[in-house]
Amino acid sequence: MGNLSQHLSVETEQFFHLQAALQQIQLRVDPQSAAIFELDAQDDLELNLPAGQGIEILVRNAQGKIQLPLLQLVSPNGIISIGTAVQTLEQLVQQDSVAQRLEYQLQKFNIAQTDLEVVLRVQHTEQVRFHAPEPLSVIVLNTGENMQVDQQNAIDEVQVIIHKAKTQTEYLPAPLAQPIQEIRVSKASAKTYLVKAGQWIQIIDVSGKQCSDFLAFDANALAQGQEIGLDAVATRTILGHSTPSPGIHSRFYGTDMQALVEVVQDTVGRHDMFLTACSPKFYEDSGYFGHTSCTDNFNRILNPLGLAPKAAWPAINFFYNTQVEPCGSISMDEPWSRAGDYILLRAHKDLLCASSACPDDIDPSNGWVPSDIHVRIYAESEQFARSQLYRTHPEEMPRMTKQSGFHSRIAALTSQLVEYHGYWVANEYHGWGAKAEYLACRERVAMIDLTALRKFEITGPDAESFLQYMLTRNVRKLAIGEIAYSAICLDTGGMLDDGTIFRLGENNFRWVCGDEYTGTWLKQKAQQLGYRVSIRHSSDQIHNVAVQGPRSRELLKQLIWTPEHQPNLDQLAWFHFTLGRLGNAQGIPVMVSRTGYTGELGFEVWCHPTHAEQVWDAIWSAGQAFEIAPMGFTALDMLRIEAGLIFAQHEFDAQTNPFEAGIGFTVPLKSKDEDFLGKQAMQNQTAQSRHKLVGLILEQNEAAEHGDLIYVDRYPVGVVTSATNSPLLKKQIALCRVAPQYASAETTLEVGKLDGQKKRLKAKVVSLPFYDPERTRVRA
Template identity: 65%
Template sequence: MSDVIQQRLIRQESNRIEQYIHLQKPMTTLHLRVDAQSLTVIHLEKNDQIEFKIPEGQCLELLPRDHVQSFNPKLLETQSQSNTDMIQICAATQTLAQLQQGTQSSHHLAQLLCRYTIDKKQLQHVILIEKTQTIKLLCTENLQLIVINAGLDMCIDQHNVINDIKVIVHKYQALNEYLPEPLAQPVQEIRIPSASARTYEVKAGQWIQIIDVSGKQCSDFLAFDAQALVQGQEIALDAVATRTLLGHSTPAPGLYSRFADSNMQTLIEVIQDTVGRHDMFLTACSPKFYEDSGYFGHVSCTENFNQALKKYAITARTAWPAINFFYNTQIEPCGTISMDEPWSRAGDYVLLRATKDLICASSACPDDIDPSNGWVPTDIHVRIYDATEYFPRANAYRITAEEMPRMTKNTAFYPCIAALTSHLVDYRGYWVASQYDGWGAQAEYSACRERVAMIDLSALRKFEIVGPDAEKFMQFALTRNVRKLAVGEIAYSAICLETGGMLDDGTIFKMGENNFRWICGDDYTGIWLAQQAKKLNYQISIRASTDQIHNLAVQGPNSRELLQKLIWTPEHQPDIKKLAWFHFTLGRLGGPTGFPVMVSRTGYTGELGFEVWCHPDQGKALWDTIWQNGQQYGIAPMGFDALDMLRIEAGLIFANHEFTSQINPFEAGIGFTVPIKSKEENFIGKEAMQNQNPLSRYKLVGLILDQSQAALHGDSVYPDSGHYPVGVITSATNSPILQKQIALCRIAPQYAELGTVVEIGKLDGQQKRLTAQVVSLPFYDPERIRVRS
């Protein structure tokens, strides 16, 4: 054994003994993430442990830097001798390869490296970790660790995608707070100690980041028009004006997009929110609140505000109306308000933008007599960024409860979409168009039914399932008979829990003998699939490829003729004209030298249609080409409002409407995806569905309403003149084709017979009823002649 290795082992043993002595100290665990083709900077202290969960087949490049920003591999030591062979010091080949691509991912990574002053010379020496899926390292001294998760872009016909890497930091010294890295260079940093309030001045256009550094800590926020104050007028945020402008009569657990003053002028816009659940606009805690609870003389946010605002000669109040960030309120249908512990975690924040010069005040709420601050009031931190910075609008979501928040993204087609509409909504973590300026849902719908329309469906989740057991596993995980698929064929399938309830639905593409691409709606489906594969020891790899594949749906009677002119296919692939329903082809846009695309005969409209799939770098070029060439066919852009009308007419189901985890495929109206008799092998949920009496299942039916008033999702459905509900409206719309209100309804089998008259309850379900008749699905093109044409 060499002296170097022996010294290292001695040092490791010494550290383990030191840790054992300090076992009584609490340890804080941080769950972090390194996004694919990106990097993360983590600040660590002596004796901290850091654990990496690396997807199979991927590697990891680490750049540990000491207090003078020098590369020092001795700052990290492996916690397991078996991992020694997986670690080497070499050049950052994966990072350099990504940089050399010259693509958007290259530019993004280059910007991050520049931000942390890392040049190509420094990338000649990194710690490379490979051939392992988990590794733990110990910090021997304080350090800054740059964690790089680099790799090449994935082509549309490949499956070598780079996925996120999970990072778990076990802090040796318990953390009292977690202050995330600044979003940019701050121009002000304001710390608001527990149970206090501070004021600060903000110029128009500047950004305000309010951070909960310890988690579960509320912060009330006030803002005044600074110019009006100079003129002796107190013009502040106003709850009534804000709710009136935005159509809300009462608060709800979320934030408005903007907040207005008493003159109905916007003072601040909400740009980012990593929590998603706030009180919104009640009063800050006041002396009366504590007095009524028996705590006389208790410090309050209102009194703290009164003291902090004195220097601006702002009149004191007995209770300040405030935006209550991080406060967890529940509003019952009857209007009753209750509360519980905040949802915010250490490092969560809200990012605002000032539309005028403002005098702002923020508090760290002192309430310690109920769960509103998790019983232990802590600090709040505020950062102000210059108006020249740019931060995109985004909301947060989490795939799993413990992970860092993920922010709303732009799809590859966002620049083209944003130029055509201001109607953008956050759909499953992506900005999509609800409708387009100058068109509207009705016109977009008509274009799809009569001519051709295009819609961004990139928010669909994609997963690459590859390996010797890929077919065997998908046969077990999906309800459909996967073994019957040929390469180039697609099947629509449900994916169920053991209870028979639907986890998701989607389409499976057979890319090769051992390669499948699963397209579905929910990120968690990929995690769940990986859990099942690991539990049963299937030899497969499951990788998320959503960020490497974006797709446009081109739908309508003219879609085939349009795409025929644009998509070149090699001799061994079917061309667009011959492409069969639920099959796909691989080709190139514009000719043999164009960029690669995948084209499938699929859609969600009930019309003849296709989906065109490409790498995000080619998204704008794909949109522009289809859009320009589609003008002669009367093409229109299409948003999700029109898509909803189309899919309801076509009787197509949607998550959390027609199905949930407690509703099986038969009850959701897609029993055809469950070949219980002909699929001899077992699959997840088969036994539960076999044990259910088919005659007892609720059924998905269509309803045509006799009145012009609309039914709504969630409305109860009653027998004719009956008192108790027997069904529920799952989706509803106005049908332009039928010129009537229609609905999808899950109903008890006794009332599912065609022609049965039922009533849809409005108001309380009893005072007002809409009559409707049960009809077969789909409402439009019942033989599906158009989609198969």
């Protein structure tokens, strides 16, 4: 029968094409950054700006000459003027790391200082659209001065949409650097290429939803007659993970159990390491006799190189969306990859590689229509940051995993770095370990980077009214300088997020939470409901380190200067903040809040990322007298479970309301007489019917795990949401959500292990928190 798609005419293929053509390309310009966008003739460029934020624009024609008039204004919103790039120059004169990054970008785009004398300036609009009558390069400068911790003028990202005049079926992103090889693998084919140790391999899905089998062989071993190729079983065994990902568990191993390649960047995060490359047998068993397969294509190109043909090649299938179901079957669906998605590898040895563009058109594995794969090879001298890329919205381009302003100091103390909510964070530190870090926090003082928390500046005449409706807490009761912990709920009562709200002024608030999407949702709600409020994402402008433990106040008192009108560290009450400086009145501006996530006396120090290293160094140096320890997220998890503090996707999610998550105190149903999101849904639920968050102390030393079911006799009555070994209690403990009739203290329950029936761990219900039930230490 052959490959059906090969025999279709272009018109017929387009008619049957189940993947939508690319009519829009969604991009962005990060805060305090420059970006270049290539427009074809008749394309439109749409820019969506945060309220009150301006940008600056340069335009080049196809010959590389600056020609501002060529970019035609379509929607005359706001003020479009020509003048000096004031915002860009203000950022450049700061002469800090933010300025240096912008200088590098301008050099990369060949922008001279003189080019900044005349730019297009866009102000006082939230959307503007331009038209390109001919091919143009548009450089958008989303620039400006740093925001200090006591300010709220954050520069937010600018959303960019390129409206294509001619629809296209693929998007090939700009190279990460200058490639030394560009290899196009046409649909339903495969190609080989040689890579030297240290070189980089970028495999790009140009149309989206296209699988690419990858083979790699030790080139030196091949020259000696040995076939040492990638081995999925060896890789899974060594890593203890189903697939490698950027970070600690990043390497693919060969049949000799030695690393061949390492995953450095991945914009998809879903690949297959369980199945072989598609083979003649696969198609024959499906009734498609003679169908081209990846195995056929590999045999054809590898046999002349001395590799024996195989009935089915064991391969790493990038972008193939498979997963092992609880019943044991391996399911498959269309790939997660979008046009332009890629995986970046680094070779550990000289390699012979082969990549396919899978021909499967009989199921969703390639979105039903096979397309091309593009491969780029970069020199070993290039450097690319590790990144498990992610998306806040499914249609946007992927976001790089970030390093906080404290990263250089953290990386000097540990290599145990993991990705968490788009940031690299420390799991634990060399020379300490999770238990020592935990004990330092309980007994002395410890410091931990919590920059991964998201920050949003909420200002405007309706800011208080807006937050009163959006948050469960009574925001109107907050004094300036005060903080409240709150849930933020859907109209169903389910929790979208939790966080802390800081009141900086009468109409000025800062919301600190865990999920970046919460800010998007707040913006959407403000627009839908007509509130006069500005919501800006300030996470790139404020980084924070928590200093926790019984001696944290003693330590910080030596470092933080506060003006007379601000409370000093001795005067700072629980859930309040103060504004001051590091060292003295001329020091780095900081905000210090009496907050934490440990159940201990503790503080958080907030600063601009350009000052983060100095803040870390000052705390670390002064902390030596107190035997300070750096703390990772493993120790933090132990501390917060003992303290009965909740965590997203464990104790709560969008189907769990605050009462069921154990934070009913954040929902004043009786005293808050105004309406707020989720109020009616929670009122409709009787208190007697709610599942409750309780503590469990296990009788044995075996650990419970997140997701274990809680049983009475044969049937489950709850679920373990978090669990740890408590050094303080010398017991295995767990947080769990159980049916109300089993939530009383001293109730005996069982944690189901294995299949839930074959093995049980006895446990008793206790009230929360496990540690310091009166919370006297955190209030000290």
